[in-house]
Amino acid sequence: MTAPEKPQISLQLRTFTDDPKHDWGATLALGRAMDAAGVDRVVVSDHVVFGENPEAYADPRLGGITGGRQPTGPDGQWLDPLIVLTALAATTTRIRLGTAILLAALRRPAVLAKQLATLDVLSGGRLDLGVGVGWQREEYEAAGLPFERRGRLLDHTLEVCQTLWTEQRSSYHAPELSFENIHQMPKPTRPRGVPIWVSGTVNDAVARRLTRFGTGWIPWGAAIADPAGSIAAMKDRIAGLGGDPTGLQVLGHAKTVKRPDGSLDTAATAASAPALVAGGVTDIRVTCSLPRDTDRATDVLTELVEAFHAATD
Secondary structure, three states, X not given: OOOOOOOEEEEEOOOEEOOOOOOHHHHHHHHHHHHXXXXXXXXXXXXXXXXXXXXXXXXXXXXXXXXXXXXXXXXXXXOOHHHHHHHHHHHOOOOEEEEOOEOHHHOOHHHHHHHHHHHHHHOOOOEEEEEOOOOOHHHHHHOOOOHHHHHHHHHHHHHXXXXXXXXXXXXEEEOOEEEEEEOOOOOOOOOOOOOEEEEEOOOHHHHHHHHHHOOEXXXXXXXXXXXXXXXXXXXXXXXXXXXOOOOOEEEEEOOOOEOOOOOEOHHHHHOOHHHHHHOOOOEEEOOOOOOOOHHHHHHHHHHHHHHHHHHHO
């Protein structure tokens, strides 16, 4: 695990809506504005289908988050994250492109490995793969997969991806799948493959996943509220499993502050960054509304990035 030299700033691009007339061109333009303004990473979310029980999102026993709410109804529009990132890769030059998170277990592993390697190569090595098990039983049922085995299915998917990414002549054997002497090109740009960020609470299953596959951790649930304590606890678990948590990258959330007129107070928002960095956060996520006009959005984002660097340099 290797952490960046300086803390990074990231934003989520909202690729879902309950507006059937939403302008997706404006969404992609906002991604380009993030790139132009100097934001380090843009991430997008994932849902393949929805059932009719969105309340499950608020149930931690299923992988949801207490008090959380699915932001659209079951008929909300949710774009495929890898296609969105491909579009952004073609129209940006420097910003890192991430999933937060991809429900990787819903995809056939060898096909997913090819898609991710291709996107990584075409983007010049700018791809980060954020993964998690999800909270919705209906998505696994629609894919013909057992929801109860979602943790093992995610591990299996990552095992196959890393095998195909790192071995020229690949073989793999597991109860779910076996193959011998398989060749898949291109390989991702990094020797270990696409960097993997694992989402989850502080528990042994997530710690094992980080030890085996992880570059970074996306805290979830109660772990979000206490970044420093959660990071220390997770690093202890990784070390206890024989891993080296020294360079673990970790996502944390800035406290968004608005001015009286409702606009983003960039300096006050950035002021929450130093405490997060001191607690071990390496990637600081800012959640905010931005102007619809691309030029104005670029100005706000540029101001935010400058305030962030002033607070953390």
